[in-house]
Amino acid sequence: DQQVKQNSPSLSVQEGRISILNCDYTNSMFDYFLWYKKYPAEGPTFLISISSIKDKNEDGRFTVFLNKSAKHLSLHIVPSQPGDSAVYFCAASGLTGANNLFFGTGTRLTVIP
């Protein structure tokens, strides 16, 4: 059973506009959330994270929002650039126990020049 879900397999946005990628989770024990970015033929690379004690974390053009009551997080990219075109994976873990990341199925973002 998929504990982390990304319901949109793909997203297209115009360059310069905002990209919003969504992620839902089911396990209330998750307390640490991450976004990874993956280019073809490469491994995922860490993008940004947020712990459950926060509801927002910002790093340059990337902001992650966490809504614990809704078990929902989102990644905002502003402004979107063609180089942002990649597959984005949401992941979650509990800080207790193994560093076992549970990944979503990914959203393919295409930024159109």
Place this chain on the structure above:
Amino acid sequence: NAGVTQTPKFRVLKTGQSMTLLCAQDMNHEYMYWYRQDPGMGLRLIHYSVGEGTTAKGEVPDGYNVSRLKKQNFLLGLESAAPSQTSVYFCASSQGWTDTQYFGPGTRLTVL
């Protein structure tokens, strides 16, 4: 500084054959992980290691074995490959329990 490397990049096996995937990291990380990625699914943890000489089962360990004889290397073995093990395999490493995991480029394995 190569980060995390995986060998081989591609492999085709026949059902019942065995093989070993090698993961190496040069960041002196304590933790290492093996994931598999299948179409329509997220990455799933197969096995992990919290230090040299230690291994533990992840979410989908059946059909795989691992060894961590040296801190920098983490080996994933398939003793008798099955078509269900056709997948892309990613290795990762991290310094600590909650630290960022750094991934290798992946190994695409096809079992016929």
